[in-house]
Amino acid sequence: MRIEAATERDYAYIRKRDRHLREQLITAKIQGKEIYILRTDDGDPIGWLRYGYFWDNTPFMNLLWIDEPYRGQGAGKRAVLYWEDMLREQGFKLAMTSTLANEGAQHFYRKLGYKDAGCLLLENEPLEIMMTKNL
Template identity: 65%
Template sequence: MKISAATEKDSDWIRGRDHHLAEKLIAPKIREREIYLLRDDSEAIIGWMRFGYFWDNTPFMNMIWIEEKYRGTGLGKHVVEFWENEMKQQGFSMVMTSTQADEGAQHFYRKLGYKDAGSLLLESQPLEIIFTKKLT
């Protein structure tokens, strides 16, 4: 498995799968190296991870997605640790993410050392749990 930043040639692939990202933001996210792609040995894309910045200064993982047949194999953990290492190398001391309270991902993040840091409740949405992790 290989992790690398998305490039312009990956735009159509991202556009067709990441339905939570406005189309006009794909190119800027690619330019800023805020989308990582996971590829198998044949170079086929098997997942992605996208991030931004909370309060414009704290790396915030917005999305991680792995092809169904690769889930439960450690790839999610691997890409999160890769991202955390990248953020640490860039001088950040903390990262953040969130998940809805009705999603199992909250357990995944806690196993990776993320701590509950609060929540957000929007009308007609499940509770959003916010997590932080200090990078050491």
């Protein structure tokens, strides 16, 4: 598996699958190198990691997605560790993410060293657990 910054050739893959990102923002995220694509050794995309910045200064992983046939094989862990390494190289000391309290992803992030840092409760939505990790 390879992990690399998304390019314009990944636009259609992202647009078709990322239902949480407004289409108008895809190109800006690609140009800002805020999307990493996970690829098979043959170069086929199998998932992505997308991030932004909380408070405009703290890297915040907005979405990690692995296509169904490739789940449970360590791709997600490799993607998060790769992202954290890139953040360290850029001088960041803290990373953030969040997950819904009714999702199993909270256990995945805790195994990677993320700690609960608070929560957000929106009307008619499950509790959103905010998580941080010192890099």
